Amino acid sequence: MVRSDRRRAAVTYLLAAPFVLFALFPFAWMLITSLKQNRELYSLAQNPFLVREGITWDHYRFLLERTDFPLWLRNSTIVAVVATLVSVVFALLAAYALARLRFAGADGVATGVFIVYLVPTTLLFIPLARIVALLRLSNSLWALIVTYPAFIVPFATWMLMAYLTSIPRSLEESALVDGCTRLRALWHIVLPVARPGIITAALFAFTLAWGEFIYALTFISTSSVKTVTAGVVVDLIRGDVFYWGSLMGGALLASLPVVLLFSLFLDYYIAGLTAGAVKG
Amino acid sequence: MLTDETTPADAAVPSPLSAPRLAAGRVHVRHETVTAWGFLAPTLLLLGLLAVYPLAYAVYLSLTSAQVGFAGRFVGAQNFIGLLHTQIFTLTLWNTVWYTVLAVAVKLVLGLALAAVLAQPVPGMRWIRGAVLIPWVAPVSLSVLAWTWMFDSTYSVFNWTLAELGLIRSPIAWLGIPNLARFSVVLVNVWCGLPFFAINFLAGLMTIPRELHEAATVDGAGAVGRFRSITLPLLRPVLATVLLFSVVMTSSDFATVFVLTHGGPMNSTQVLATLAFKLGLATGDLGQAAAISLYLFPVLVLATAVQVRLMRRTWQW
Numbered sequence A: 001m002v003r004s005d006r007r008r009a010a011v012t013y014l015l016a017a018p019f020v021l022f023a024l025f026p027f028a029w030m031l032i033t034s035l036k037q038n039r040e041l042y043s044l045a046q047n048p049f050l051v052r053e054g055i056t057w058d059h060y061r062f063l064l065e066r067t068d069f070p071l072w073l074r075n076s077t078i079v080a081v082v083a084t085l086v087s088v089v090f091a092l093l094a095a096y097a098l099a100r101l102r103f104a105g106a107d108g109v110a111t112g113v114f115i116v117y118l119v120p121t122t123l124l125f126i127p128l129a130r131i132v133a134l135l136r137l138s139n140s141l142w143a144l145i146v147t148y149p150a151f152i153v154p155f156a157t158w159m160l161m162a163y164l165t166s167i168p169r170s171l172e173e174s175a176l177v178d179g180c181t182r183l184r185a186l187w188h189i190v191l192p193v194a195r196p197g198i199i200t201a202a203l204f205a206f207t208l209a210w211g212e213f214i215y216a217l218t219f220i221s222t223s224s225v226k227t228v229t230a231g232v233v234v235d236l237i238r239g240d241v242f243y244w245g246s247l248m249g250g251a252l253l254a255s256l257p258v259v260l261l262f263s264l265f266l267d268y269y270i271a272g273l274t275a276g277a278v279k280g
Numbered sequence B: 001m002l003t004d005e006t007t008p009a010d011a012a013v014p015s016p017l018s019a020p021r022l023a024a025g026r027v028h029v030r031h032e033t034v035t036a037w038g039f040l041a042p043t044l045l046l047l048g049l050l051a052v053y054p055l056a057y058a059v060y061l062s063l064t065s066a067q068v069g070f071a072g073r074f075v076g077a078q079n080f081i082g083l084l085h086t087q088i089f090t091l092t093l094w095n096t097v098w099y100t101v102l103a104v105a106v107k108l109v110l111g112l113a114l115a116a117v118l119a120q121p122v123p124g125m126r127w128i129r130g131a132v133l134i135p136w137v138a139p140v141s142l143s144v145l146a147w148t149w150m151f152d153s154t155y156s157v158f159n160w161t162l163a164e165l166g167l168i169r170s171p172i173a174w175l176g177i178p179n180l181a182r183f184s185v186v187l188v189n190v191w192c193g194l195p196f197f198a199i200n201f202l203a204g205l206m207t208i209p210r211e212l213h214e215a216a217t218v219d220g221a222g223a224v225g226r227f228r229s230i231t232l233p234l235l236r237p238v239l240a241t242v243l244l245f246s247v248v249m250t251s252s253d254f255a256t257v258f259v260l261t262h263g264g265p266m267n268s269t270q271v272l273a274t275l276a277f278k279l280g281l282a283t284g285d286l287g288q289a290a291a292i293s294l295y296l297f298p299v300l301v302l303a304t305a306v307q308v309r310l311m312r313r314t315w316q317w
Helices: A002-035 A058-066 A069-100 A106-118 A121-134 A141-165 A170-177 A182-193 A195-211 A214-219 A228-235 A244-264 A266-275 B021-062 B078-084 B087-118 B125-137 B140-150 B157-164 B178-206 B210-218 B223-251 B255-260 B272-283 B286-294 B297-316
Strands: none
Touching: A002 A058, A002 A244, A002 B087, A002 B125, A002 B140, A002 B178, A058 A069, A058 A244, A069 A106, A069 A141, A069 A182, A069 A195, A069 A228, A069 A244, A069 B021, A106 A141, A106 B021, A106 B297, A121 A141, A121 A214, A121 B021, A121 B272, A121 B286, A141 A195, A141 A214, A141 B021, A170 A182, A182 A195, A182 B021, A195 A228, A195 A244, A195 A266, A214 A228, A214 B272, A228 A244, A228 B140, A244 A266, A244 B125, A244 B140, A266 B125, A266 B178, B021 B286, B078 B087, B078 B286, B087 B125, B087 B178, B087 B223, B087 B272, B125 B178, B140 B178, B140 B255, B178 B223, B178 B255, B210 B223, B223 B297, B255 B272, B272 B286
């Protein structure tokens, strides 16, 4: 019994290994590249897997002192945090209405929100660029703060709807009988119970906002206002000169916040990924 | 806007004791209607202004000769038809179809395999699941940058490894030769999208009762037989949902191709989203750019229609 368990485990690890290697190798490569001295980095004679001449922090120093990278991180943080807060509040109200309140048209609205959720951002960036320009938001963080909720709210609504339907109605009904308003019932009774669902929605909202690329690339052209995804890809590459050490350092540092959140809230992410499909 | 059960409308019912139940119920429902639309208002306003209106605006733009800073005039379907006569567009359309079909197919097969591995109850599985999900979490444009570096024409780590193993003599131009570049963008898209497939298939697998497999084994069914007659049919709803989502997301993918190849070499990896971006932002031809991205629309409509039908069915169960 124990022996067959061990064999099964060994086979599983063996089968999982290529997948884990495939998934993590690019990140290991970012790390190795970002710590190597240029002389070694661009030498074909040496084993690229090893760092022989000692690690260097020069690439990170360059990134943090000579480029707009710190600004990009700050911009990404502002945009992602504000967009997440706004989206979760909007989505929670909408999801509560769709999951709990009886009114004509609920099915239609739910389907409508779902359809909007499927519309990819690559279909919207051209008209949105015009709208953003008309609203005089181009080249400011507002352009992103305003547009990101438009793709976050639909899936957050669906995610929260699924979650709210799983909470028994009787919980709030007793409060409503006691004369509580819907908003107060939502705040005092539903909110505490729905916390895991709200955290999941917020984590996904933040991850998507942090990683968003095409709007950030299209709506903003001044380097100091860029977010980290567009900044690293566009502004660190000048002409044909690649600063691979700093580029990989930047990619790694900028991935770190979401990867960290992910490792802290692994179970929430797994629950969310299966509750509402987002990208893939 | 937000009403509740104790506002004047309730007070209008003369006396709670004498009021017929039915009337009270009706008042209650009316309250809920007002409250519901109040709760929905921010979301509907947001989506109307920043999703539905832009979509309609894209359709409008695609029917005009609009340029940046110039409204243009109505040209009917001319943009859509004209595009089909340009070589770059027909190439792009085919690239998009192949990119989507290949990437989704590979993600499907590998996703099933990975899910089967992740379903094994062995110690440390939580960490393995976490590790294989990381590509999904990290910003796509940044991780694709790492792939660009790994495919570098001179310093590619793959070339170094293959050469060390004696498998190749001269370096492979991963992103420099049309078919290799196509292979590379598909590979990177698979890398990004595999976690989503695997974790959803895993969730689907978990809902299949163990007893079914055990009973089938007792009846003498082999692994392949069990997969075909138990796993596959019961996984079908999950398979359908994941596939539809992925077809929409893959066919509209932008970041992978934009960062890895910019659509090159010689437009051999150009997809609809990158071509629309190129035309819309580089040449400012908004009408054509909108038309290009709207070629994605049929895929979207089809996927949505099927998905909504699937959802209805699930609700009925």
